[in-house]
Amino acid sequence: MGKRDALIERFDRETERMGVRIRDADQMKVSENVFDDITLLSLYRLVHKKKIQEIGGPISTGKEANVFYGVGEEMPIAIKIYRIQSANFRSMSEYIVGDPRFSSVKRAKKDLIFAWTKKEYSNLARAHDAGIRVPRPVHFDRNILLMEFMGEDEVAYPQLRLSRPDDYQAVYDEITAAMKTLFNEAELVHADLSEFNILWDGEHPIIIDIGQAVTPNHPKAIAFLVRDIKNINRYFANRCTVRDEEELFRDIVGEHRMEI
Ligand SMILES: Nc1ncnc2c1ncn2[C@@H]1O[C@H](COP(=O)(O)OP(=O)(O)OP(=O)(O)O)[C@@H](O)[C@H]1O
Ligand SMILES: [Mg+2]
Incomplete structure (x- = not known):
């Protein structure tokens, strides 16, 4: 059994044990460019920490990220997953390099994505604290950002x-x-x-x-x-x-x- 299969099996066991609902588990398993090993592990951790109770359908597929509907700790959430495979790092580093908060960011691709996710979380927190209408950030883990779902009845x-x-x-x-x-x-x-x-x-x-x-x-x-x-x-x-x-x-x- 391959590494990814083993991860998926572990993920399946954990989600079942936790009673986590996944709208399209089969689709998730074949979408390897979104749900790669790192992403599966991060999702696994988020499920384990009870930050995710349900992974719903896709809301958007962007240049760098996919956004899914979800349920967090008793509230609807948006799950934004930055793709490690196909993200546009050249344009990302333009924003991170020169920002004193991220002066120690390593150039490594993965680290850049993780820093980027963390940056979106902290930017949302700063904007939200300033009273601006933005989704309230909920949690982040590696390349996954959880935030308040802005919509009604599962529709953004x-x-x-x-x-x-x-x-x-x-x-x-x-x-x-x-x-x-x-x-x-x-x-x-x-x-x-x-x-x-x-x-x-x-x-x-x-x-x-x-x-x-x-x-x-x-x-x-x-x-x-x-x-x-x-x-x-x-x-x-x-x-x-x-x-x-x-x-x-x-x-x-x-x-x-x-x-x-
Ligand atoms: N918190 C949220 N609640 C509801 N819908 C959201 C939320 N965040 C994002 N979306 C939906 O997902 C879409 C894409 O989100 P966003 O603009 O953050 O990513 P993106 O444009 O794909 O990013 P990138 O271009 O960096 O890949 C939005 O237009 C919106 O429809
Ligand atoms: Mg956008």
């Missing part, structure tokens, strides 16, 4: 690009206010903000996918903030009145001294 809220809010002006104002709070209270620049990484719950925007966010002292923080502003303004330009880019930039940054 739609991305903003697929939503039709009644009052775009209010949404724009809320997003730009969140960018300011993110910068000043959480001390983060999102760095990939767009209608793809904002969900719409019917009343408010929710910011997601915050793994690449950097602190204001990151060498590219200004460039990333300018890009975020341009992206948001581009999306809202023909939907409501948008603010002047420079004025918005100055308002967000305020008195903060940026290292250029």
Whole structure:
């Protein structure tokens, strides 16, 4: 029996013993590029720690990660699994290198992914603590991030690009206010903000996918903030009145001294 088969057998035994429901166990077993050995072991640990009670269906397959619906400690969760096989590390290291919180990150592929997952967890925690609408982070283990599920009845809220809010002006104002709070209270620049990484719950925007966010002292923080502003303004330009880019930039940054 191969190593992976042995792992799966152990995983099956443990999930059965713990009464953990897996929606599509067979699919999981054949999806080797997502559920590789490391991922199976991490899932096994999360099940063992009772952080996962159910692994539901897939919500999304992105460039670097797969997101699944799940049930955690008596609450719905999103299970985000960074793929160790096919992740885009060149672009990841651009964000991690230069961030003083991750100065000791080894270049090794796996370590980079683990650091990335941890970074998304800590970025979510900082944003959440600052009062911004983001999924509350629940737990992480290696390349797996567990967070609050943003949706209803197992269906994730739609991305903003697929939503039709009644009052775009209010949404724009809320997003730009969140960018300011993110910068000043959480001390983060999102760095990939767009209608793809904002969900719409019917009343408010929710910011997601915050793994690449950097602190204001990151060498590219200004460039990333300018890009975020341009992206948001581009999306809202023909939907409501948008603010002047420079004025918005100055308002967000305020008195903060940026290292250029
Ligand atoms: N906490 C959550 N609750 C509900 N749905 C979520 C949650 N997080 C992510 N999703 C869903 O999964 C999709 C992808 O998530 P996210 O943007 O974080 O990853 P990604 O774009 O695939 O990341 P990457 O591009 O780095 O691979 C989202 O658009 C959303 O539909
Ligand atoms: Mg995304």
